[in-house]
Amino acid sequence: MARWDPGAEERLKRAALELYLERGYDNVTVTHIAERAGLTRRSYFRYFPDKREVLFAGSERLPPALAEAVLAADPDAAPLAAVLDALARVGAQLVEQVDGAAERRAVIDASPELQERERTKAVAITEAIRDALKQRQVKAETAELVAQLATVVFQNAFRHWIEGKGHASFGSCLHTVTDELRATLAGA
Numbered sequence: 001m002a003r004w005d006p007g008a009e010e011r012l013k014r015a016a017l018e019l020y021l022e023r024g025y026d027n028v029t030v031t032h033i034a035e036r037a038g039l040t041r042r043s044y045f046r047y048f049p050d051k052r053e054v055l056f057a058g059s060e061r062l063p064p065a066l067a068e069a070v071l072a073a074d075p076d077a078a079p080l081a082a083v084l085d086a087l088a089r090v091g092a093q094l095v096e097q098v099d100g101a102a103e104r105r106a107v108i109d110a111s112p113e114l115q116e117r118e119r120t121k122a123v124a125i126t127e128a129i130r131d132a133l134k135q136r137q138v139k140a141e142t143a144e145l146v147a148q149l150a151t152v153v154f155q156n157a158f159r160h161w162i163e164g165k166g167h168a169s170f171g172s173c174l175h176t177v178t179d180e181l182r183a184t185l186a187g188a
């Protein structure tokens with residue numbers, strides 16, 4: 001077998017998602033995934049450290065991308081406005097790169113272990129946004145609150161986008177969630 005196999009990482013991702021949907025996350029091993037992809041177990045570990053990370057590959061790029069977008073927002077924008085602008089820009093790019101989002105979401109929703117990993121990812125997003133806001137000279141307490149709200153808004157907008165099967169733009173999903181939040185905070 002070749003040492004480097006073009007497309008191996010994508011085949012592993014696809015095989016893992018298929019198997020998780022067919023058998024459930026807990027009933028699938030790395031060996032199952034590698035075999036389904038036509039690779040060896042050893043090849044699997046060249047790309048992913050464990051069976052859970054195949055679903056989260058690339059997610060480590062999201063927090064820095066969001067932080068960079070917050071820092072690039074209009075310097076005169078209020079903290080929440082700057083963050084919402086950043087979420088819209090990064091979210092629009094994210095949905096262009098995501099394959100199998102609904103299937104991935106179903107697998108995560110069915111597994112407490114994967115839900116915990118998803119929460120860890122959310123914490124990293126919150127921290128990145130908070131730290132970027134602090135670099136914009138936003139008070140620590142305000143930066144923390146805005147970052148927490150922004151993470152919830154981002155997660156909900158992404159879920160709306162998934163549930164809409166990508167027919168609506170991420171920006172419109174974000175707008176819907178933001179309007180719902182504003183109405184709730186206004187007591188409507």
